[in-house]
Amino acid sequence: MNVMDISVVIPLYNEEGSLPQLMEEIHENTQKHDFSYEVIMIDDGSTDTSWEVVKNLQLKYPALKGLRFQRNYGKSAALHVGFQAAQGDVVITMDADLQDNPTEIKELYDMIMVQGLDLVSGWKKERHDPFSKTFPSKFFNALTRKVSGIKLNDFNCGLKAYKNEVVKNIEVYGEMHRYIPVMAQYAGFKKIGEKVVAHRERIHGKSKFSGLSRGVKGVLDLISLVLTQKYLKRPLHFFGFWGMIFMLIGGVALLYLLFVKIVWGEGISHRLPAMIFGSTSLLTGMVLFSIGLLGELIGRNSSIRNEYKIKEEIGEELVS
Numbered sequence: 001m002n003v004m005d006i007s008v009v010i011p012l013y014n015e016e017g018s019l020p021q022l023m024e025e026i027h028e029n030t031q032k033h034d035f036s037y038e039v040i041m042i043d044d045g046s047t048d049t050s051w052e053v054v055k056n057l058q059l060k061y062p063a064l065k066g067l068r069f070q071r072n073y074g075k076s077a078a079l080h081v082g083f084q085a086a087q088g089d090v091v092i093t094m095d096a097d098l099q100d101n102p103t104e105i106k107e108l109y110d111m112i113m114v115q116g117l118d119l120v121s122g123w124k125k126e127r128h129d130p131f132s133k134t135f136p137s138k139f140f141n142a143l144t145r146k147v148s149g150i151k152l153n154d155f156n157c158g159l160k161a162y163k164n165e166v167v168k169n170i171e172v173y174g175e176m177h178r179y180i181p182v183m184a185q186y187a188g189f190k191k192i193g194e195k196v197v198a199h200r201e202r203i204h205g206k207s208k209f210s211g212l213s214r215g216v217k218g219v220l221d222l223i224s225l226v227l228t229q230k231y232l233k234r235p236l237h238f239f240g241f242w243g244m245i246f247m248l249i250g251g252v253a254l255l256y257l258l259f260v261k262i263v264w265g266e267g268i269s270h271r272l273p274a275m276i277f278g279s280t281s282l283l284t285g286m287v288l289f290s291i292g293l294l295g296e297l298i299g300r301n302s303s304i305r306n307e308y309k310i311k312e313e314i315g316e317e318l319v320s
Helices: 019-032 050-060 075-085 102-113 131-148 176-186 212-231 235-263 269-299
Strands: 004-012 037-043 064-069 088-093 119-123 160-163 192-196 310-314
Touching (some): 037 050, 050 310, 064 075, 088 102
Antiparallel strands (some): 088 160, 119 160
16 A cells, blocks of 8 residues: 555646646645645646746645656656656546646545545546537547447546556557556456546647547557557467468368369369469468467567656656
């Protein structure tokens, strides 16, 4: 058991106007319920004065710890580093734009520590976002529910709570932050709940996530997640299975042609399409099987790693 109740992990990028109010609200709500806490702000290469604001806030709030990336790596990178550093029994993530309300902290904490859930995902049932964000969000939430079997309405809500054990046993990389509940389920943490949370309108800055490219990346990330989580440790099970299917089909086709030639004495020149089909299937199967075998060999000697250049830290050391 950790000696700290709550870690609040906040990725941020160009949110200079929101940070003072956000930190004040977090402090007020944790102190109101007598929680021991830390706030970990990860500046993902901001180009405004966000880092200076974080440093000034740390002078007023000793519980604040900050880390600044050398450049913009993305939200998943910031969450990965924040999860590594988090010491609290419950780890709460929230966005830095003030659209997540710190008054939710107490109930999120209770859902983990009292109700015994592994992960609680916020659901912004009433949103204050434009159609360009809400429509793609609904589509990909429906797709993720179908693929994963997890009955959540809002997989991508930034406001979530986790047992510390959960964040220490998942690896967030690329742009996989959208699918953390799916990653947690694959890691064996299946007590996943949902809480309706308030969605406040943005006051400062502008949204960093919108447009068609976000939707396309979402589909690709989901496909990548399902394949890697299921077959990362055993690629031969995936590629080898389909390789054997294709080799079986190709082998049967070619054996049939050989039987026709030897037993019936028929020429096979008029069966050229069948020969091409059989040969292509056999070769395709051999290639797929080889890819799976090569993946097994590589997988035994390598692992996914997150390495990010950290420019500056404040507060206690966060990353060893």
